[in-house]
Amino acid sequence: MAAEADIEGAGSAKKGIPKLFIIIGAAAVVVLLAGAGLYFFLSSGTAEAEHGAVDAHGVPAVEAPQTFIFNLPPMIVNLNNEADGKAFMRLTVALEVENEAMMIEIQPRVAKVIDAFQVYLRELRRSDLEGSAGVYRLKEELLRRVNVAIYPSRVESILFKELLVQ
Structure with missing residues (x-):
């Protein structure tokens, strides 16, 4: 019985390690995506100041003609x-x-x-x-x-x- 318990314990340890890698990998992907989003958000503000006003879709805003x-x-x-x-x-x-x-x-x-x-x-x-x-x-x-x-x-x-x- 003790031998069976050791085999079951070793099997659950092997199953736990891949789950840990998956969780760490998912967290790393989330952190990378958040960093990329923050970079694009901050860099769009500087481009707006350099190149004029830009609308929400990244298209340069055109001043409406007077009617x-x-x-x-x-x-x-x-x-x-x-x-x-x-x-x-x-x-x-x-x-x-x-x-x-x-x-x-x-x-x-x-x-x-x-x-x-x-x-x-x-x-x-x-x-x-x-x-x-x-x-x-x-x-x-x-x-x-x-x-x-x-x-x-x-x-x-x-x-x-x-x-x-x-």
Whole structure:
């Protein structure tokens, strides 16, 4: 029996040594990874100071160009009749343009822009404007129509200042 106990003790000692190596190796890998992460974290701060601002993905940040806002007068439009009664929309829009010269080019064509908006808006139903998807479609369609009306000039974006549907 004593011989059997010695054999079992020797077997468990042999099993314990590889476990110890695995634990030490895993700890060494964790320490190395932590050190590499710390190195890259600290070195990215110095590169930012040397080469300008960098965003979270390592791409150099580009300064946003200055844009100008061209305000259109508020519009009140009757929406297309539905079964649940009459509805109207009050809409105030601003046009975002690239530069001040573009604002001067748009000024004589404002009547065309408002006309293009009115024709489109009168065909809308209240259900067309429900949810964020409806407002997004409205924004994209107005942007397309304004760019057609003022061609060859171009508007960068449509900004809703007021959008009320009743």
